[in-house]
Amino acid sequence: MTLFEPLRLGDIDLNNRIVMAPMTRSRAGQNDEPTQLTVDYYAQRASAGLIITEGVYPSYDGKGYVRTPGIVSAEQIAAWEKVCHKVHENDGKIVMQIMHCGRIAAAANKPDFARTLAPSPIHAAGKMYTDTDGMVEHDVPLEMTLEDIEQTINDYATAAQNAINIGFDGVELHATSGYLPAQFLSTGTNQREDDYGGSLENRLKFTLDVLDAMINQVGAGRIGMRICPGNAFNDLHDDDPEQTFAALLDAVSPKSLAYLHVIRMKPEMNGGIDNIALAQKHFNGQLILNESFTKESAQKIIESGQASAVSFGRLFISNPDLVRRFETNAPLAEMNLSTLYTPGEKGYTDYPFL
Numbered sequence: 001m002t003l004f005e006p007l008r009l010g011d012i013d014l015n016n017r018i019v020m021a022p023m024t025r026s027r028a029g030q031n032d033e034p035t036q037l038t039v040d041y042y043a044q045r046a047s048a049g050l051i052i053t054e055g056v057y058p059s060y061d062g063k064g065y066v067r068t069p070g071i072v073s074a075e076q077i078a079a080w081e082k083v084c085h086k087v088h089e090n091d092g093k094i095v096m097q098i099m100h101c102g103r104i105a106a107a108a109n110k111p112d113f114a115r116t117l118a119p120s121p122i123h124a125a126g127k128m129y130t131d132t133d134g135m136v137e138h139d140v141p142l143e144m145t146l147e148d149i150e151q152t153i154n155d156y157a158t159a160a161q162n163a164i165n166i167g168f169d170g171v172e173l174h175a176t177s178g179y180l181p182a183q184f185l186s187t188g189t190n191q192r193e194d195d196y197g198g199s200l201e202n203r204l205k206f207t208l209d210v211l212d213a214m215i216n217q218v219g220a221g222r223i224g225m226r227i228c229p230g231n232a233f234n235d236l237h238d239d240d241p242e243q244t245f246a247a248l249l250d251a252v253s254p255k256s257l258a259y260l261h262v263i264r265m266k267p268e269m270n271g272g273i274d275n276i277a278l279a280q281k282h283f284n285g286q287l288i289l290n291e292s293f294t295k296e297s298a299q300k301i302i303e304s305g306q307a308s309a310v311s312f313g314r315l316f317i318s319n320p321d322l323v324r325r326f327e328t329n330a331p332l333a334e335m336n337l338s339t340l341y342t343p344g345e346k347g348y349t350d351y352p353f354l
Contacts, residue, residue, distance in 0.1 A: 001302050001305075002302065002303075003299055003302055003310070004016045004018075004323075004326075005017065007286075007308055009224070009258045009308065010170070010221030010222060010223070010256075010258025010259065011170070011219065011222050012093055012169045012170050012222065012258055013093070015047075015091070016049040016323060017049050017302060017308065017310065018048055018309070018310065019048060019051075020045050020051040020052060020311065020312065020316045021312060021316070022054055022097040022172070022313075023313050023316075024055060024068060024341070025041070025348060026343070027343060027348060028068055028070075031075055032068065032076060033073070033075050033076045034079040034080055034082070035079070037344075037345055038079070038083055039082050039083050039086050041349050042086070042087050042092075043090050043092075044353075045320050046086075046087045046094075047091075047323040048316065050093045050309070051087060051092060051093065051094040052094075052096075052224075052261070053083075053095070053096045054069070054097065055098070055099025056070060056071050056096055057069070057071075057098075057099060057100060058099075058152075058155040058159035059152065060072060060110060060111050060113070060114040061115050062100035062101060062102075062152075062155065063109060063114065064101025064102075064104045064109065064128070065101070065128065065129075066128075066130055066131050067131070071098075077162050078166075080166055080168075081167065084166055088167065093169045094168060094169055095168060095171055095172050095222075096163040096168050096170075096171050097171070097226070098159050098160065098173060099179055100155075100174075100179060100181075101179050101180065102116075102141065102179055103117075103122070103124050103141035103183060104138060104178055105128070106128045106136050106139055107139055108136060116138075116139035116140075116141045116142065117141055117142050117143075117180075118144065118180070118189065119143070119183050119184050119196065119197060120143055120192055121141055121142060121143045122141070122188075122189055122191070123138065124138040124178070125138075125235040126138060126234065126235055143192075146194065146196075152210075153206075153210050154213065156210045156213060156214055157213035160218050160223070161218060169222065170218075171214065171218065171222065172226055173211060173224070173226070176228040176233075177231060180206075181206065181210065182231075182236055183236075184196060184197075184203060185206075185207060185238065186238035186244070187237070187240075188236065188237030188239075190203050200243065200244060204244075204247060208248075211225065212255075215255060220256045220257050221258050222258060223258055224259040224260065225252065225257060226261040227248075227249075227260065227263070227279075228262070228275060229244070229270065229273050229275050230242070230265065230269075230272075230273040232270070241270070242278060245273075245278060245282075246278060249278070249279065249282035249283045250282050252283065253283050253284050256285065258286070259285060260279055260288070261288045262275050262289055262290065263290045264276055264289055264290065276289065276307075280306065286308040287308060288307065288308065288311050289301060289306070289309075289310050293312060295326045298310035314335050315335075318332070318334060318351050319332050319333050319351065320351055321354055324354060333351055333352065
């Protein structure tokens with residue numbers, strides 16, 4: 001088995017097993033819509049077996065970062081349709097990552113009417129960039145009411161349906177990096193005393209309800225989920241993340257998702273958890289693995305049967321034709337860190353092809 005062989009993930013057929021990982025690039029337009037630059041950026045990388053988009057917010061309350069796109073307004077939906085069409089025109093496949101940031105947000109990055117919501121009103125340490133005020137502290141979130149939770153679950157389902165309606169091949173639930181699903185899962189951010197907090201079973205409920213709502217709209221074969229057990233990013237803490245994610249995956253596994261997208265970490269950096277082993281033990285579907293793979297290490301992990309595909313982030317930023325470079329053993333271009341989140345084409349669509 002090689003990186004270059006076709007693969008079927010759920011209802012999605014891939015030309016190869018080289019996946020473009022989701023990466024925030026902060027290039028959305030004035031109304032948080034993808035622009036022509038966004039169309040060009042993804043189209044350039046359509047030779048990937050699968051593109052997973054940057055995180056896309058399912059509601060204005062769910063927006064966190066500056067210049068990140070949504071799939072809420074008619075303008076945003078129409079703009080994403082152009083992205084999707086161009087990727088398909090270039091014989092690629094693309095899924096949309098749906099990302100609700102929860103408490104990792106700043107009011108200056110949202111519309112005036114939008115709120116910052118979380119399972120519990122616990123402020124996240126750290127700061128976030130805004131175009132208006134520079135670096136600012138995260139908002140103090142409002143504790144979500146049961147009505148807020150129900151609405152947010154519906155927002156995820158609507159976002160998934162909107163994505164599939166305009167031609168996306170699938171959607172991915174972002175359930176790590178300290179964003180809303182991870183906030184519900186974790187003891188440090190979820191101190192509720194109702195059906196969505198307290199016991200492990202209750203802390204799992206939001207993420208499982210979101211998945212069920214999305215499945216009801218678009219089918220399990222078009223849904224993936226991204227996790228990184230033990231990830232402390234964005235001031236996240238859980239008393240026993242290995243137990244939490246083992247229980248989550250035991251509950252998710254029978255739902256027959258298209259794939260589970262796992263970020264590997266060195267065990268010493270995430271409480272001693274081996275994320276790959278944990279996923280293999282508790283999830284019986286197909287795995288996409290991510291984080292700092294080379295062509296050689298990715299090929300080895302495919303050959304070993306530990307994963308069905310491998311996703312690459314930084315390498316796809318600076319090498320739009322990464323698949324061809326892998327195939328021909330061509331040298332890889334270096335990424336310019338200073339242009340990761342800056343507006344415009346520099347460091348976005350101007351990296352050279354072979």
